[in-house]
Amino acid sequence: GAGVSQSPSNKVTEKGKDVELRCDPISGHTALYWYRQSLGQGLEFLIYFQGNSAPDKSGLPSDRFSAERTGGSVSTLTIQRTQQEDSAVYLCASTPGGLAGSTYNEQFFGPGTRLTVL
Amino acid sequence: KQEVTQIPAALSVPEGENLVLNCSFTDSAIYNLQWFRQDPGKGLTSLLLIQSSQREQTSGRLNASLDKSSGRSTLYIAASQPGDSATYLCAVVYVGAAGNKLTFGGGTRVLVKP
Numbered sequence: 154g155a156g157v158s159q160s161p162s163n164k165v166t167e168k169g170k171d172v173e174l175r176c177d178p179i180s181g182h183t184a185l186y187w188y189r190q191s192l193g194q195g196l197e198f199l200i201y202f203q204g205n206s207a208p209d210k211s212g213l214p215s216d217r218f219s220a221e222r223t224g225g226s227v228s229t230l231t232i233q234r235t236q237q238e239d240s241a242v243y244l245c246a247s248t249p250g251g252l253a254g255s256t257y258n259e260q261f262f263g264p265g266t267r268l269t270v271l
Numbered sequence: 272k273q274e275v276t277q278i279p280a281a282l283s284v285p286e287g288e289n290l291v292l293n294c295s296f297t298d299s300a301i302y303n304l305q306w307f308r309q310d311p312g313k314g315l316t317s318l319l320l321i322q323s324s325q326r327e328q329t330s331g332r333l334n335a336s337l338d339k340s341s342g343r344s345t346l347y348i349a350a351s352q353p354g355d356s357a358t359y360l361c362a363v364v365y366v367g368a369a370g371n372k373l374t375f376g377g378g379t380r381v382l383v384k385p
Contacts, residue, residue, distance in 0.1 A: 157314075186372065196360070196375040209372075244314060248371055258303065258364065258371040262315040 155179070157263035159245050165269045166235055174230045174266045178247030185228050186248075186260065187220060191241040199243075202228060235270045242267050273298045273365045277376035285384050290348035292379050294361035299339045302364040305373065306335050306346050309358045318359075319346070351383045 158177045166172050178185050187199040198212040202222040213219075217235075222228040232239055246260040274297045284290060294304070303322045307315040319328045319335045321344065327336045332349040348355055358380045362373035 184371065188373075188375075195377045196362075196373075198372045198374070201372055212372075246315075246373075259317055259320045260305065260371065260373060261317065262307075264314040267312075 157245055157247055157261055159243075159263040159266050161266060162264065163267045163269075165271065167271050168237060169234055171231065171233045172235055172268065174232075174243050174268070176228045176230070176245030176263060178226065178228070178245070179249075179261055180226075182247035182249050182261075183225070184248045184250065184258075185222060186246045187228070187230050188244045188246065189241045190244060190265070194241075196244070199230070232268075235268075237270050240268055240270045273368075273374055275361060275363055275374050275376040277359075277361060277379050279379060280377060281380040281382075283382040283384065284351055286351060286353060288351055290346075290351050290355065290381060290383075292346040292348075292359050292361075292381070294344040294346070294376055296342045296344075296363050296365075296374075298365055299342055300366040301339065302366060302371070304335075304337055304344050304361060304363045306333075306344075307360040307362065309360060309378070315360065351381075353383050353385050356381055356383045 160175045183204050185202045188196050190196045200220045201209040217233045220230045242265040244265045246262045248258050248260050276295045301323050305320045306318040308318055309315050321328045321337045334347045337344045358378045360378045362375040364371045
């Protein structure tokens with residue numbers, strides 16, 4: 154009965170370095186989302202995975218951002234050549250079903266990864 | 272543009288007073304609306320989920336109403352306690368959004384004074 158887990162909880166990196174953030178969704182949840190919470194920007198959608206379908210990347214802010222989901226479970230968000238404006242809390246969420254309007258669409262969030270780019 | 276707005280941005284009340292938090296959304300074509308609580312440095316905890324066909328949801332001291340036609344939701348917290356101090360976020364799933372992508376409001380930061 155574990156919830157959504159994310160690692161690391163905190164990450165400090167230097168500008169220009171690459172970082173990887175990991176998300177373990179709730180077992181059996183088919184849909185997975187990444188969001189970003191920046192100071193003064195609120196929470197914004199980044200990317201969405203549903204089962205084995207191609208992800209919806211419409212929220213990714215630049216081509217330095219990418220994500221993958223292996224085996225329909227664990228997801229990794231990668232930020233290449235990090236910039237100071239990438240500093241934020243990155244949140245992952247999962248839902249039992251991903252179909253729009255589905256009754257099984259309550260989103261459960263992980264604790265987030267706080268990324269600081271120096 | 273499909274947006275979600277929460278007013279006020281911050282609220283301070285004495286313990287025992289009822290809390291009323293407002294959320295408005297620009298497009299009435301939504302699948303559902305969800306209220307979350309966020310404590311400092313923590314993730315989001317889901318409080319209530321209201322489907323578009325519902326008018327309200329209740330859980331303990333919490334009650335959330337939904338008026339789709341006017342684009343509004345209100346979260347009521349009865350008999351507030353210092354432990355209710357947190358940021359409260361509302362989010363909607365708009366029809367046509369990717370899967371069940373949430374569009375968030377900016378949040379209301381609540382302080383309940385003992």
